[in-house]
Amino acid sequence: MTENPSQTLLEAMLHPVRMQIMLALAGSQGMTALQIAERLEGVPQATLYRHINRLAKAGLLLVAKERPVRGTVEKVYTLNNAVQTDLGQEAFAAASKTDHLKYFTAFAMTLIDEFSRYLNNTPVVDLAADGVGYHQIALFMSDEELQAFALALNQALMPYIQAADAPGRRKRIFSTILMPDVSGKES
Numbered sequence: 001m002t003e004n005p006s007q008t009l010l011e012a013m014l015h016p017v018r019m020q021i022m023l024a025l026a027g028s029q030g031m032t033a034l035q036i037a038e039r040l041e042g043v044p045q046a047t048l049y050r051h052i053n054r055l056a057k058a059g060l061l062l063v064a065k066e067r068p069v070r071g072t073v074e075k076v077y078t079l080n081n082a083v084q085t086d087l088g089q090e091a092f093a094a095a096s097k098t099d100h101l102k103y104f105t106a107f108a109m110t111l112i113d114e115f116s117r118y119l120n121n122t123p124v125v126d127l128a129a130d131g132v133g134y135h136q137i138a139l140f141m142s143d144e145e146l147q148a149f150a151l152a153l154n155q156a157l158m159p160y161i162q163a164a165d166a167p168g169r170r171k172r173i174f175s176t177i178l179m180p181d182v183s184g185k186e187s
Helices: 003-015 016-025 032-038 045-057 081-094 097-121 143-161
Strands: 062-070 072-079
Touching: 003 016, 003 045, 016 032, 016 045, 016 072, 032 072, 062 097, 062 143, 072 097, 081 097
Parallel strands: none
Antiparallel strands: 062 072
């Protein structure tokens, strides 16, 4: 059985620590392993380096520059956005139910970890002031309305996705999950 390159990339991406590494790099001009380690408190150094190497080997991270530091070479890593956009829907469509459950579990665990770190590292938690929210709402939409909704949401998000890190801006994590309700009957 030949290995699907998109499936291999998804496997590399969808691990809680590797997702944290990619989130840390998102919107940055690049970071060294030491800078990434400062953002990912609690991840042992050997574990961090192993996951950075796995992401780089998969082509998800690029080495933007190398500089000599005390007899070794320090690498500055950036996200390889070209590879990530190539994953597309085909890789997800080719995944098995078991794979999807594994990917979703990694995604959910990353959300839990991010929220836990927010709660544990914020001296005074003020969800409203910090713009934190988590909600579940039911939307009744036809397939055509769902497509229109997805397009409108993507268009609304695009200016913010393309915005770079700058003074006065704070990185915020926006996560979405959309699925049909299978608990009841369809209208």
